[in-house]
Amino acid sequence: xxxxxxxxxxxxxxxxxxxxxxxxxxPPDQPEPRPAPxxxxxGKVIDASGxxxxxxxxxxxxxxxxxxxxxxxxxxxxxxxxxxxxxxAGGFDLAVWSVTGETLDDVVLLPAGAALETIEMSGEAPxxxxxxATLDRTELQRVPGTGGDIVKALTVMPGVVNLQIPLGYSGVxxxxxxxxxxxxxxxxxxxxxxxxxxxxxAVVPADAIASLEFIPxxxxxxxxxxxxxxxxxxxxxxxxxxxxxxxxSMIDGGLLAQGPLGKRTRYMLGLRRxxxxxxxxxxxxxxxxxxxxxxxxxxxxxxxxxxQLSGRWRLSLSSIGSDDTFELYTTKDDEAATKRFxxxxxxxxxxxxxxYYNGPWxxxxxxxxxxxxxxxxxxxFQYIDVRQPTVTPRAEVTRTxxxxxxxxxxxxxxxxxxxxxxxxxNLALPLEVREGEPPPPFDLEEVTEVYKGTIxxxxxxxxxxxxxxxxxxxRFTGGLRAExxxxxxxxxxxxxxxxxxxxxQPWTVRLSAGAFRRPPEYQSENLYKNLKSxxxxxxxxxxxxxxxxxxxxxxxxxYIDRTRLITHTMDNSLGNDGRGxxxxxxxxxxxxxxPWFAWLSYSYSHSTREDAPGQPERLFSxxxxxxxxxxxxxxxxxWQLGGRWQLYSGLPYTPxxxxxxxxxxxxxxxxxxxxxxxxxxxxxxxxLRVDYTRGVGPVALTGFIDVQxxxxxxxxxxxxxxxxxxxxxxxxxxxxxxSLGLRGVW
Amino acid sequence: MKAAxxxxxxxxxxxxxxxxxxxxxxxxxxRIVAVRATPPGGASGERLVLDALIGTKGAPTxxxxxxxxxxxxxxxxxxxxxxxxxxxxxxxxxEATLAAARTELGLAAGAPVPVQVGVAYSAGTLxxxxxxxxxxxxxxxxxxxxxxxxxxxxxxxxxxAREVDVPLEVxxxxxxxxxxxxxxxxxxxxxxxxxxxxVVEPDDPTDGELAVVVRDRATGGVAWxxxxxxxx
Numbered sequence: 001x002x003x004x005x006x007x008x009x010x011x012x013x014x015x016x017x018x019x020x021x022x023x024x025x026x027p028p029d030q031p032e033p034r035p036a037p038x039x040x041x042x043g044k045v046i047d048a049s050g051x052x053x054x055x056x057x058x059x060x061x062x063x064x065x066x067x068x069x070x071x072x073x074x075x076x077x078x079x080x081x082x083x084x085x086x087x088x089a090g091g092f093d094l095a096v097w098s099v100t101g102e103t104l105d106d107v108v109l110l111p112a113g114a115a116l117e118t119i120e121m122s123g124e125a126p127x128x129x130x131x132x133a134t135l136d137r138t139e140l141q142r143v144p145g146t147g148g149d150i151v152k153a154l155t156v157m158p159g160v161v162n163l164q165i166p167l168g169y170s171g172v173x174x175x176x177x178x179x180x181x182x183x184x185x186x187x188x189x190x191x192x193x194x195x196x197x198x199x200x201x202a203v204v205p206a207d208a209i210a211s212l213e214f215i216p217x218x219x220x221x222x223x224x225x226x227x228x229x230x231x232x233x234x235x236x237x238x239x240x241x242x243x244x245x246x247x248x249s250m251i252d253g254g255l256l257a258q259g260p261l262g263k264r265t266r267y268m269l270g271l272r273r274x275x276x277x278x279x280x281x282x283x284x285x286x287x288x289x290x291x292x293x294x295x296x297x298x299x300x301x302x303x304x305x306x307x308q309l310s311g312r313w314r315l316s317l318s319s320i321g322s323d324d325t326f327e328l329y330t331t332k333d334d335e336a337a338t339k340r341f342x343x344x345x346x347x348x349x350x351x352x353x354x355x356y357y358n359g360p361w362x363x364x365x366x367x368x369x370x371x372x373x374x375x376x377x378x379x380x381f382q383y384i385d386v387r388q389p390t391v392t393p394r395a396e397v398t399r400t401x402x403x404x405x406x407x408x409x410x411x412x413x414x415x416x417x418x419x420x421x422x423x424x425x426n427l428a429l430p431l432e433v434r435e436g437e438p439p440p441p442f443d444l445e446e447v448t449e450v451y452k453g454t455i456x457x458x459x460x461x462x463x464x465x466x467x468x469x470x471x472x473x474x475r476f477t478g479g480l481r482a483e484x485x486x487x488x489x490x491x492x493x494x495x496x497x498x499x500x501x502x503x504x505q506p507w508t509v510r511l512s513a514g515a516f517r518r519p520p521e522y523q524s525e526n527l528y529k530n531l532k533s534x535x536x537x538x539x540x541x542x543x544x545x546x547x548x549x550x551x552x553x554x555x556x557x558x559y560i561d562r563t564r565l566i567t568h569t570m571d572n573s574l575g576n577d578g579r580g581x582x583x584x585x586x587x588x589x590x591x592x593x594x595p596w597f598a599w600l601s602y603s604y605s606h607s608t609r610e611d612a613p614g615q616p617e618r619l620f621s622x623x624x625x626x627x628x629x630x631x632x633x634x635x636x637x638x639w640q641l642g643g644r645w646q647l648y649s650g651l652p653y654t655p656x657x658x659x660x661x662x663x664x665x666x667x668x669x670x671x672x673x674x675x676x677x678x679x680x681x682x683x684x685x686x687x688l689r690v691d692y693t694r695g696v697g698p699v700a701l702t703g704f705i706d707v708q709x710x711x712x713x714x715x716x717x718x719x720x721x722x723x724x725x726x727x728x729x730x731x732x733x734x735x736x737x738x739s740l741g742l743r744g745v746w
Numbered sequence: 747m748k749a750a751x752x753x754x755x756x757x758x759x760x761x762x763x764x765x766x767x768x769x770x771x772x773x774x775x776x777r778i779v780a781v782r783a784t785p786p787g788g789a790s791g792e793r794l795v796l797d798a799l800i801g802t803k804g805a806p807t808x809x810x811x812x813x814x815x816x817x818x819x820x821x822x823x824x825x826x827x828x829x830x831x832x833x834x835x836x837x838x839x840x841e842a843t844l845a846a847a848r849t850e851l852g853l854a855a856g857a858p859v860p861v862q863v864g865v866a867y868s869a870g871t872l873x874x875x876x877x878x879x880x881x882x883x884x885x886x887x888x889x890x891x892x893x894x895x896x897x898x899x900x901x902x903x904x905x906x907a908r909e910v911d912v913p914l915e916v917x918x919x920x921x922x923x924x925x926x927x928x929x930x931x932x933x934x935x936x937x938x939x940x941x942x943x944x945v946v947e948p949d950d951p952t953d954g955e956l957a958v959v960v961r962d963r964a965t966g967g968v969a970w971x972x973x974x975x976x977x978x
Contacts, residue, residue, distance in 0.1 A: 289935050331936045338920050339939070380921060660864075661874040663781035663798075664966050666924055666959075669875075723770040724777060 042076050042592070043097070043104030045069040045087055047362075051398070051411075053109050054355075055237060055306065055314065056089035061096070070210035071187075071234030074136055090311045090357060102593060103549035129218045129498065130510040130542025131556040131586050133157055136211045137236065142597055142633040144644040145687025145708045147251070147739040150209055151184075151194055151202035154231060155646075156629045158586035158601040159216040161622050162648040164683065164717050164733035165200065173622040174216050175560060176582030176607025177228030178435050180522040181534070184231045185223075186320055187304075189368045189392060192347050196324050198276060198296040203322040207245065207256050208270040208302040210236040216586075217558060218512030218540045221463040221479035221496050222396060222415060227518040227536040227562065235304050235318055238266030249741035251276050252298075264309070270302040291334040294342075296326035314355045321348040337380045338444065347372035360400045364415075368392045379444035382429055390421035390457075407468035409475075414464040421457040423526060431572055432523050435621050436609055438654040438672045443665065448572070455526050458486040459519060465496075473502040483533075485519045490532050492517040510542040510556075520574075525566060528574045537561045550593040557585045567611045580609040580620065597642075599631040619652045619676040626682075633689075640691035650680025653718055659725035668724045680716045683733070685709040699746040708737040771937035773955050774930035777801045779970070780959045781865055781876035783836065786967040787858060787884030790844065794836040794878050799959070799970050800867055801928075807955055807972055812865035818875060819862045820850050826880070827863060836861065838880040847880075858882040877966055886967035887960050891917025894956070894973075904956060904973045906932075912944040916958055924961040930954030931975045946977035953977075 045053040052073025059066045060077065061084040067077040069089075079085065079099045085107075087095045092109035135143075135153065146152035154172055155162045161173035171179035171194055183190050186204060194202060216229040223230050242259025254272030261267050277297035284290060303319040323346040330339045353366040370390040377383040396415030404410035430446040433439055440446075465479025481494040496514025503509050516538060520531035542556035565578030584605035591598040605627075607620035626649045633642035655678045659668040688710050693702040712735040720729040768775045779799040788794050797811050811833025817824040823843070827836050838844075847859045858879040865874050893915040894904055906912045912932075918925050918940045927937045931954030932946035946952065956975040961968050 331939060333936065333939065333941070336920070336936070336939055339936075661778050661781075661872070663778070663874050663876045663968070664961060666780075666926060666961060722767040724775075726776075727767040729767055 038078055038080050039099065039102050040076060041079050041085075041099050041102055041104055042074065043085075043107055045073045045075065045089065045107045045109060047092070047109055047400070053089050053092065055308070056087050056092075056107075056109065059086045059088070060084070061086050066240055068237065068239060070136070070237065072134060072136070072211040072213065074211065076138075090308055090314060092357070101549055129215050129220075130512055130540045130544075131159060131217065131554070131558070131588075132213070132215045133554075133588055133590075134211055134213045137206055137209050139592075139597060140206050140209065140212060142635070142640065142642055142689075143599075143631055144633070144642040144689035144706060145646070145685075147201075147249070147706045148206050148704075148741070149202050150204065150206045150212055150233065152200075153206075153212070154214065156599055156601060156631060156644070157214045157216070158588050158603040158627070158629075159229070159584070159605070160214075160603075160627075161624045161651075162627050162629075162646060163651065164685075164715075172229075172231065173624075174229035174231075175558065175584060176580075176605050176620055176623060177536075177560075177562075178622070181226060181228040181518050181536075182230065183223070183226040184233065186233045186349070187235055187318055187351060187353075188232070188366065188394070189349060189351055189370075190225070191320060191322075191349060192370070192372045192374075192388075193322065193324075193345060196274070196298040196300070196322070197326070197343060197345060198274065198280075198298065198324075201251055201298075203300050204233065204235075204302060204320065205247075205254055205256075205270060205272055205300075207247070207254070208236055208268065210234045217538045217560070218496070218498065218514060220477075221465050221481040221494070222413070224461055224463075224481055224483055224494070224517070225459075225519055225521075227516045227534050228560075235302060235320075236268055237304060237306050237316075238268040240266070243745055245743060245745040247741055247743040248275065249739060250279065251739070256302075261305070265305065265307045267306075268302070268304045270300075272300050274298045289331050291329040291332055292326070293329065293334050294325055294327035296324075296328075298322065298324040312357050314357075316351075316353045316355075318351045318353070319349065322346060340377065340379065342375070342377040344373065344375040361397070363395065363397045366392075366394045368394070381445050381447050384427040384429055385425075386427070387424040388421055390419060392417060392419045394418075401468075404468065407470065410466065410468035412464070412466050413479075415462070417461045419457075419459045419461075423455040423457060424453075425455060425527075426452045427524075431568075434523075434566075434568055436611060436618060436675055437568065438670070438675065441667045441669060443667055445665070449524060449527075451524075451527055455487070457521065457526060460484045460486070475500045483517060483519075485533060487526070487529060488520060488532050492533055506546045506548075508544040508546075510540075510544070512538070512540040512542070514538055520566060522566075525574060531566060531574055532564055532576050534565050534576070535563045537563075551589075551591050553587075553589045555585070555587045557583075559583045562609075565609065565611075569612075577612040578609060580607065582607040582620070595634050595636040597631075597633040597635075599629065601627075601629045603627045616674075618674070621652060621676060623652055623676070625649045638693045640689075640693075642689045644687045644689075645684070646687075647682065647684040649682055650716065651718065652676035652679050654678070655719075656721055656725045656728075661724070670721070670725045680718055683713070683715040685713050685715075685733075686711055696744075699744045702743040702745075704741050704743070706739040706741075708739075709733065709735065712736050769934070769937075771926070771928045771934040772930065773801050773807060773928045773957060774803055774951075775801055776803050776868065776872065778865075778867060778872050778874045779807065779928065779957065780926075780961070780968050781874050782886065782968040782970075783876060783878045783966075785883060785885050786962075786965055787879035787882050788836075788838040789881065789883050790838050790840050792838045792883060793830075794838070795830075795832050796834045796836065796863065796865060796876065798865065798867065798874065799957070799972070800872075802868075806974075807957065810867060812867065814866040814870070816864050817861060818864045820847055820859075822850055823847055823859070823861050823880070826861060834863075834865070836863065836878050836880070841881075844881045856881070858884075879966060884965040884967060887918075887923065887962045887965075887969045889916060889958070889960060889969050889971055891915060892958070892971070899973060902973050903976075905976050905978065906944065906946065908946040908952070908977045909948065910945070911935075912946075914942045914944060914956075914958070916940050916960060918960055922963055924963060926959045926961075928955075928957045928959070929975065931956070931977060950977075 045056040056069040067075045069075040083099045085097045143153045174182045213232040238258035244257045252274045256270040258268040274297045277295040300322040305317045307315045325344045327342045349370045351368040356363040394417040401410040428447045431448040461483045463481040467477040469475045478497045483492040494515040498512040516536045517533040519533045540558040545553040560582040562580040564576035567578040569575040587602045589600045607623045628647045631644040655673045656670045658671045687708045689706040691704040716730045781798040783794045815834040927942040932944045936942040957972040959970040
């Protein structure tokens, strides 16, 4: 330990409550005092600029009991009230904190040697984006009705459109924007699919995740390629103690192993395979005209290795992979090629990253490669085969200043990223359906778009941002993101800023505004070289109230202006003729204390589109005016109980007025009413979850039952029509969906 | 490129067939089953007569000429359609008119000219579009290799057993021909394949009709045959 660290340690020990430092022996004639109660203390380790410190070791003084901070800097440790925690991390001076309750103040680590400098610190995290929220793994797994699935748990977030079934492979609908307008990142890099194609499970199990950060808008310049929100998942690093766990449910089963590899290295390895494919053939009625030649199934894998190279360097290697396949015939005749459907969706992302710390300087360096393939064949005429290898180097450097040009606690960041993708495309498909377009008749013989070739998609990005305090109550961030989309030869400058004002303890007001772009990359957009990026301008005003530890109430109002939206033109090609707006308000209240975890959110949203200049304004297809989520979970001893109640508006749809029979195609062509001029009814449901853990030898065995829609509210998800559009069919959610599972940890 | 074609397509297709609504193979439904032009294509001066197989709820199918018909496209050939003694008839115009139509439609010289005709039935409640081809003679397909329950149907009345799979066959290349089996008696399986099968379930009507419609993808030709069906 350096002299400076010793001085700092002594100074911090001196500041700690006396009770935490000394336990005088009781007089012999007095009864032994009761030991201090042990609490499950939660805290967060951050650096001087408020960024999370990952992998910090938190040790109860005088014991061997340790915990590690995760990717969000958060840690949890069972410790006696009043105990002292010693927090250590490479590149930082040591810190000592006192256990004063279940929720600890943020632990601020100084850069190594910084104790010799004069640095003033507020000790508070910087203003987060208004409306942002974070759930860690244990909380994600406590949300009832999700089956422990992390992406399903997203639906509790204010601003996320809720529906009984997932909306698609590619993402979630955030603040009135299409799924492709938001990005879901895993360890800072995008993954091409979110859900497996059966069971609607996320491609990453909750056990392999440390935390989920939800940023519905106004996000940092380090994030891009999205015009709406960001969902950032952080994989779980291996812990100091080796453990293995396995979980089996009716949907899938998996194994996760983690632990140390020597003194400086830790690993986490997860593997999961579907189990529903073993069950599915036996539950499909014999009368159904179906041949499952390849029963729908999936695999996924997660690997993460962290290595502390030195006090300044920390290395990591991670991998996320997924593979889905099925082949079926909608007939008993498994040689009827006209009725065959085949899919293979797979990807593998491999990322090598390094973090560097040296005094006020720090850096994140990463090189990530993505291999992905999507194959879909329908009948004998329609097919798509897309292979997309992509390489993405990324670097970000951070410099902190105690004072800079009259500002305090300044953090300057600059970074860059290149994304170079090579798309090999072979397709013959009907005209794609874009948001707002009612579906055409289902015709396996229609082929409108045919393409075979290779498309290079190189994009280059640079960003810089300055965060600083104008005075102890006012903190701002100003930044610029510059992206060059090489295929459309477009330079996209995106200024963004945020102002946070502590108006009065415990009230904080935040104002965020900025420009955001989504490059043309969705569905067939890459086939059109003239397409430019879609744009959005977001303005968000937020208010946060934290009256005491564990209680947070936040609300926000926002307005988003969208321009250059990609829509079909009169000749059925694509152009940037669309525009739209979204306005809304959100409320989120959370409580974390003792055995309780409570969550209440409400969202109001109104989102409209105009597909071309002069076209009438219409509702956005995923417009959901109202969404309420109330969740409550209680955990004590072996039991964990939870409930969640949801209520949300149905989505708009375009009703059919009639149809014309096209005799040669043997198809009915629908005649639609105004786009999205009707709406599915409101939906509400209650979900319950019970977990029970019991030790069986060395194994901690947890059984759980997660039941969705316990009072069996059979509501309409959307509507289908009969073959001639003469009858409307309500597609209803399942009346009740139980999910059983068993997890063992040893 | 982000692909979004998904299993949902398949699920949608299956769900669409699974509701409590009339299936596409169900004949006891107000509908136009198929529109036919005889012949489906004609050289200059040839007459193409339009009719259709009509399904009516609660009544047997029947063949009828359109109550109303009009040329939808190209507008320049609106005059080729006219009512006649045998119904609505398309008369292929002279080569000069066809050449002008080819220019209008951007077709190569000598290419057959598609004319889309709209027809209406049942007092204007049922509409259909039918394309005929002018400038080249074409023929409707001939139904061959018909077998019901393993035997060639000798008459227009067929009797089948109940609660067993009754195989239905017609000789047709599925890539060249669209096949549709329809019934108002029983449950049809693989109705859009040359080899289908019928099951008369306990709750199904025991009397009705069985029909097969074959469409030639290349010529636009249509042929059908209808049987009275009973399952005693």
